[in-house]
Amino acid sequence: MSAFSLLGYSLLSFKRDSRAMATRSAVLLWPEGSARKLGALALSGAALLLLTLSWASVAHARSGARPAGKSQHAAIVAAFKAGDGNPAEVHGVFVSRSHPGLAVVCVHTPEAGKRAFVFALRKSSWRYVTSGLVGRAGNSTQRALERACG
Amino acid sequence: MRTALAPLVAACAIGASVGCGAQSSAAPGGRGQSGPAAGEGSVQNAALARRDPKAQRPTAPIVTPARRLGSAWRPVASLAGAPAAWEAQHGGVTLLRFDQRLVRLILHAGQGEPSGRWAYGDHIGRTEIHRVVAAFNGGFKFETGVVGYMSQGRVAVRLQAGLGSIVTYRNGTTQIGAWRNGVPAHGKRIASVLQNLHLLVDHGAAASTVEGCIQSCWGATVGGVDVVARSGLGITENGQLVWAAGESLTPADLARALIGAGVQRAVELDINPDWVAGYLYVHGGSGPRAVPVVPGQLGISGRFLSPYTRDFFTIVAR
Numbered sequence: 217m218s219a220f221s222l223l224g225y226s227l228l229s230f231k232r233d234s235r236a237m238a239t240r241s242a243v244l245l246w247p248e249g250s251a252r253k254l255g256a257l258a259l260s261g262a263a264l265l266l267l268t269l270s271w272a273s274v275a276h277a278r279s280g281a282r283p284a285g286k287s288q289h290a291a292i293v294a295a296f297k298a299g300d301g302n303p304a305e306v307h308g309v310f311v312s313r314s315h316p317g318l319a320v321v322c323v324h325t326p327e328a329g330k331r332a333f334v335f336a337l338r339k340s341s342w343r344y345v346t347s348g349l350v351g352r353a354g355n356s357t358q359r360a361l362e363r364a365c366g
Numbered sequence: 367m368r369t370a371l372a373p374l375v376a377a378c379a380i381g382a383s384v385g386c387g388a389q390s391s392a393a394p395g396g397r398g399q400s401g402p403a404a405g406e407g408s409v410q411n412a413a414l415a416r417r418d419p420k421a422q423r424p425t426a427p428i429v430t431p432a433r434r435l436g437s438a439w440r441p442v443a444s445l446a447g448a449p450a451a452w453e454a455q456h457g458g459v460t461l462l463r464f465d466q467r468l469v470r471l472i473l474h475a476g477q478g479e480p481s482g483r484w485a486y487g488d489h490i491g492r493t494e495i496h497r498v499v500a501a502f503n504g505g506f507k508f509e510t511g512v513v514g515y516m517s518q519g520r521v522a523v524r525l526q527a528g529l530g531s532i533v534t535y536r537n538g539t540t541q542i543g544a545w546r547n548g549v550p551a552h553g554k555r556i557a558s559v560l561q562n563l564h565l566l567v568d569h570g571a572a573a574s575t576v577e578g579c580i581q582s583c584w585g586a587t588v589g590g591v592d593v594v595a596r597s598g599l600g601i602t603e604n605g606q607l608v609w610a611a612g613e614s615l616t617p618a619d620l621a622r623a624l625i626g627a628g629v630q631r632a633v634e635l636d637i638n639p640d641w642v643a644g645y646l647y648v649h650g651g652s653g654p655r656a657v658p659v660v661p662g663q664l665g666i667s668g669r670f671l672s673p674y675t676r677d678f679f680t681i682v683a684r
Contacts, residue, residue: 299588302640304667304675327643327658327665344589 281310281364284319295335295342296321310364315357322350322365332362427469427499427683431646431657439463442646443499445683451499453646453659459612459623460660462500462644462681466605469499469681470538473517473558476676479508480515480522486558488673490654490680497683498654501670502609502644503597503636504677505562506585514545514561515677529561530633532599538684542601542631544568560633560677566598567632572621584617585637592616595642595663599679600624600632607681608632611642613662639664641676 284292289309297303301323308322317337324330333347334354346354350365425446432440435455442462443451450468454461464471472494475484490498506513514525525531527546534540536555543549544565550556563584566573575583580592587594597611598620608627610620617634624632636642643666647654656669670678 300586300638300640301588305640325640325664326667326669327663331664347588 280313281320281361282313284309284311288319292319292321292335292342295344296333299333299344301333308365310361312357312361315361318345318357318361320358320361320364330365332365334358334361425683426496426649429499429646429648431648431659435460443469445469450683451646451681454627455661456623456626457619458614459610459619460644461623461627462502462609462646462659463602463627464500464607464609464681466539466607468684470684471532471534471540471607472680472682473504473532473534473560474670474678474680475515475517475522476504476678477673478675479677482522484520485518486680488675489668490670494680494682495654496649498647498680499683500609500644500646500659500681501656502611502679503641503666504679505560505633505635506637507676510585512561512563514559516556517558523561525559525561528564530563530565530631531559531561532633532679534558539605540601540607542599542607542633548631560679562633562635565631566617566621566634567600567624567629570603570625570630572618572625576617576621580617584634588638594637595639596620596637597635597642597644598624598632599635600627600629602628603630609635609644609679611644611660611663613639613642613660636676643669645669 283289288311292309293303293306296306301321305323305325306321307324310320310322312318319335319337319342321333321335322330323333330350331347332350332353334345335342336345337343346358348354351359351362353359353362427443427445427450429443429451431442432453435453437454437456439452439454441449441451442453443449445468448468450465452463454463472486474486474490475482475488477488490501508515508523512529513523514529514531515522516525525545529545530542531545531549532540532542533549533551534557535551536557538557541549541551545559545561550559564573566576566584573583581587581590593614593616595611595613596615596617596619597609600608600610602608606628608624608629610623610627612619612623620634621632642660643663644659645656646659647656654671656671658665666674668674670680
């Protein structure tokens with residue numbers, strides 16, 4: 217959602233409380249009628265955002281994973297980095313609900329799409345298990361977990 | 367790539383004569399700048415005879431990445447009508463070959479390694495943007511202890527005797543060899559040096575450790591697997607530079623590919639999927655467009671046209 221659509225959305229909310237003032241503000245910023253268009257745009261944006269968030273939630277639910285807690289996240293990313301991974305490309309870390317000792321690092325690569333790096337907790341430290349395209353690496357449990365990457 | 371290899375490299379250095387290929391045959395100031403590979407010599411020499419690049423003003427390169435590649439070299443860049451770069455693919459290895467009479471190698475500092483301001487910094491700069499032909503990854507992370515880095519007289523990581531070194535002189539030519547045992551050339555002013563491990567290829571033969579000392583001698587890999595993304599830079603007898611990379615290679619595969627391309631000496635560059643990538647730059651009205659060269663490469667965000675954290679190389683028209 218862009219800053220402009222957010223501004224438009226705010227303007228419309230304000231309009232409900234003080235229509236005249238909002239109209240004046242809108243006129244100041246955009247030609248007549250633009251505020252309505254921007255409002256529609258903002259609503260579409262919000263709907264899209266909701267849809268994306270729901271999709272992500274569905275992905276997590278289907279994978280049976282939850283986002284890693286702060287300390288777990290740090291430990292798993294550290295293990296990923298220690299395995300010569302690029303932390304700048306990490307866009308999510310999830311832990312299996314059914315197997316708490318299993319985690320996935322989701323990586324968005326510039327040219328090869330999304331990749332999943334699976335880690336397992338062994339002797340209180342996270343160890344690399346397997347990696348590959350999301351949903352394609354490792355055994356069935358690991359592949360299910362990878363789906364959290366979306 | 368990261369991992370503390372220092373103790374093993376020290377061990378390699380002790381037994382340098384065989385273990386890690388520290389003997390370099392790089393002739394100081396040697397035959398670095400002679401002609402192209404056999405088979406293309408007559409065509410290219412004729413073109414060069416007509417157009418001496420040194421006698422002309424810098425020309426924008428014409429870069430045309432090949433759509434289908436095989437083991438035969440295909441020209442992918444030309445300058446003033448003369449081929450300057452070739453590409454080939456063989457056995458899962460992508461190879462780029464460069465004629466140093468027409469193009470030169472430039473070592474770039476990354477945003478994070480080495481930090482600070484450098485003459486050639488974390489992205490392809492204004493002085494290169496219209497002349498860049500290709501760019502590719504640099505060496506291991508500095509913390510591994512098997513790296514040396516010097517540029518424009520500044521040392522970021524101390525240079526070590528015996529390490530495989532990519533040495534670029536102020537005259538724009540590059541030589542590869544073992545530091546203090548072949549390079550640098552006597553009396554030539556140095557522009558930059560990147561050292562990484564010991565020579566992977568020397569005297570046209572692979573180092574003896576490529577089969578039996580993979581993780582310790584040639585870098586730790588993701589998950590400890592031997593077959594992983596690898597890259598290297600070598601030099602042929604007639605001074606052409608050859609960059610080789612692939613997503614699933616052992617050190618032996620990489621060395622074999624370089625030797626097959628006529629390389630006499632080579633340095634293994636970075637390894638592991640996140641760090642191995644190469645691009646050709648097609649020039650158009652809106653600036654250069656980066657075209658990935660290694661099938662399956664994960665890629666580098668910004669493709670060296672925007673700041674990158676690690677050191678890298680560009681190949682630019684002279």
